[in-house]
Amino acid sequence: MKVFISCDMExxxxxxxxxxxDPSDAHEYPIFRRYMTLEVAAAIEGAxxxxxxxxxxxxxxxxxxxxxxxELPTDDDLRVISGAPKPWSMMQGLDAALDAAFFTGxxxxxxxCATLSHTYSDSLYSVTVNGTPCSEALLNAALAGTYGVxxxxxxxxxxxxxxxxxxxxxxxxVAVKDPIGYSAVNSLLPAAACDAIRxxxxxxxxxxxxxxxxxxxxxxxxxxxxxxxxxxxxxELMPGFSRAGGRAVRxxxxxxxxxxxxxxxxxxxxxxxxxxx
Amino acid sequence: MExxxxxxxxxxxDARTxxxxxxxxxxxxxQEVCSAIAGARxxxxxxxxxxxxxxxxxxxxxxDLPADVxxxxxxxxxxxxxQDADLGFGGAFFVGYHGGAGEADAVLCHTYTPxxxxxxxxxxxxxxxxxxxxxxxxxHGVxxxxxxxxxxxxxxxxxxxxxxxxxxxxxxxxxxxxxxxxxxxxxxAIHRGGEEAVREASAAQLYRFEPPITLDVQLVTxxxxxxxxxxxxxxxxxxxxxxxxxxxxxxxFKAFVATWRLGSQA
Numbered sequence: 001m002k003v004f005i006s007c008d009m010e011x012x013x014x015x016x017x018x019x020x021x022d023p024s025d026a027h028e029y030p031i032f033r034r035y036m037t038l039e040v041a042a043a044i045e046g047a048x049x050x051x052x053x054x055x056x057x058x059x060x061x062x063x064x065x066x067x068x069x070x071e072l073p074t075d076d077d078l079r080v081i082s083g084a085p086k087p088w089s090m091m092q093g094l095d096a097a098l099d100a101a102f103f104t105g106x107x108x109x110x111x112x113c114a115t116l117s118h119t120y121s122d123s124l125y126s127v128t129v130n131g132t133p134c135s136e137a138l139l140n141a142a143l144a145g146t147y148g149v150x151x152x153x154x155x156x157x158x159x160x161x162x163x164x165x166x167x168x169x170x171x172x173x174v175a176v177k178d179p180i181g182y183s184a185v186n187s188l189l190p191a192a193a194c195d196a197i198r199x200x201x202x203x204x205x206x207x208x209x210x211x212x213x214x215x216x217x218x219x220x221x222x223x224x225x226x227x228x229x230x231x232x233x234x235x236e237l238m239p240g241f242s243r244a245g246g247r248a249v250r251x252x253x254x255x256x257x258x259x260x261x262x263x264x265x266x267x268x269x270x271x272x273x274x275x276x277x
Numbered sequence: 278m279e280x281x282x283x284x285x286x287x288x289x290x291d292a293r294t295x296x297x298x299x300x301x302x303x304x305x306x307x308q309e310v311c312s313a314i315a316g317a318r319x320x321x322x323x324x325x326x327x328x329x330x331x332x333x334x335x336x337x338x339x340x341d342l343p344a345d346v347x348x349x350x351x352x353x354x355x356x357x358x359x360q361d362a363d364l365g366f367g368g369a370f371f372v373g374y375h376g377g378a379g380e381a382d383a384v385l386c387h388t389y390t391p392x393x394x395x396x397x398x399x400x401x402x403x404x405x406x407x408x409x410x411x412x413x414x415x416x417h418g419v420x421x422x423x424x425x426x427x428x429x430x431x432x433x434x435x436x437x438x439x440x441x442x443x444x445x446x447x448x449x450x451x452x453x454x455x456x457x458x459x460x461x462x463x464x465x466a467i468h469r470g471g472e473e474a475v476r477e478a479s480a481a482q483l484y485r486f487e488p489p490i491t492l493d494v495q496l497v498t499x500x501x502x503x504x505x506x507x508x509x510x511x512x513x514x515x516x517x518x519x520x521x522x523x524x525x526x527x528x529x530f531k532a533f534v535a536t537w538r539l540g541s542q543a
Contacts (some may be wrong), residue, residue: 085507087507233353239509239535265507268542
């Protein structure tokens with residue numbers, strides 16, 4: 001059995017501030033990147049105990065080189081994808097050869113009343129596919145689903161875990177903290193979160209036979225609302241995008257990977273529309 | 278602005294971190310535009326629309342322009358240097374233009390974004406800003422009538438569009454020096470050139486690329502190509518190159534704008 005892990009950071013136990021997740025922060029980030037690493041290591045241990053021979057971890061947060069590599073298991077059957085940008089971003093490395101996917105450290109979508117809620121980029125106000133508001137978890141789960149790979153574990157705050165429970169009812173959710181608005185949490189301690197994640201990972205693979213690949217129905221209509229008009233101006237430059245409002249763009253594709261790739265390009269392009277003096 | 282008489286350094290045309298020289302050369306730039314307007318009027322042009330097309334695209338000293346023209350001012354226009362080309366014009370002038378990226382003996386040569394764009398080809402034809410922009414005008418039925426700038430730039434345009442009137446205001450000595458006419462002499466020449474260009478507009482032709490139109494862009498770095506290749510419809514054709522093919526030139530033009538906008542993020 002081969003397991004893919006996309007690990008984000010904002011949904012790590014204890015995280016309640018961007019400073020803790022910002023690689024340029026010299027004080028809090030080094031502490032919380034270790035907690036992130038420990039949670040990923042726990043997920044790997046749980047997967048191994050359920051019989052996963054090989055694990056591929058894709059560091060999926062910010063610069064995407066957060067994991068402390070010497071604190072992960074050292075065997076030859078663990079590989080880690082580090083660095084950014086990657087064409088498939090948080091889902092780089094996932095293909096039909098994988099049997100299951102874990103999302104660790106995940107967070108709620110833009111606009112939710114939840115810890116550090118956002119969707120890929122701070123520039124995006126909302127993202128919907130075929131009218132369904134999407135978190136990163138849902139967008140990414142649909143890519144995995146395209147390749148027949150079910151998402152079986154989602155760890156993060158209560159809001160994203162609850163959303164996953166609705167969309168991916170076969171997945172095990174591990175809520176390591178309850179959001180108190182945007183920048184406070186009522187959290188498990190890191191050690192307890194790791195225990196829960198280890199147990200959750202084992203259980204998730206134990207019932208893999210009940211899991212299903214998640215998919216939207218084609219054609220895939222992506223609508224992205226940006227925070228500023230200019231971000232939409234920039235995205236609209238790209239082939240295939242049409243304007244759906246002052247701060248909204250639309251893109252339709254018959255294949256989900258093409259739609260997600262366009263979404264990722266939109267999120268990168270929005271970041272290029274920094275205000276100018 | 279790089280093709281204005283006397284210009285030979287980025288500091289003279291850098292509006293973002295203004296060097297004291299910018300204020301001087303922005304005045305020369307405005308005066309050359311005024312001369313082109315006056316020439317067009319003398320040749321019979323009834324209405325003039327000026328699109329400020331350099332850097333932040335708000336360089337012109339508006340007080341110094343005739344009061345009866347319209348101006349497009351400001352940055353980040355989807356069609357950039359040829360915004361509003363579709364409003365039904367009889368002809369277009371390119372004033373203060375410069376050579377394409379990599380062109381020898383062209384002052385401050387570059388194509389849109391020097392740090393991102395190494396080379397641009399449309400249907401295999403090597404392109405400068407003048408070529409890329411003239412093709413959008415051509416798509417909308419507007420012929421290019423006049424180009425002003427250094428000799429390499431003017432002759433480069435005329436090699437592709439022999440009907441275009443040229444006003445050579447300076448001879449480049451490499452990329453950062455020029456043997457130039459004075460501003461006043463350049464302005465007189467631009468006035469004359471503009472007048473003749475409008476008068477002889479009926480001889481001008483449209484510059485167009487036939488569909489399917491293939492845009493090949495070579496980026497400066499592999500990291501830029503990596504990022505740009507994620508734009509929908511783009512294909513990576515080499516470690517530092519991408520390709521986009523489409524039947525509609527405005528779509529291709531916007532895709533090119535997207536290329537350097539996104540490429541600058543790498």
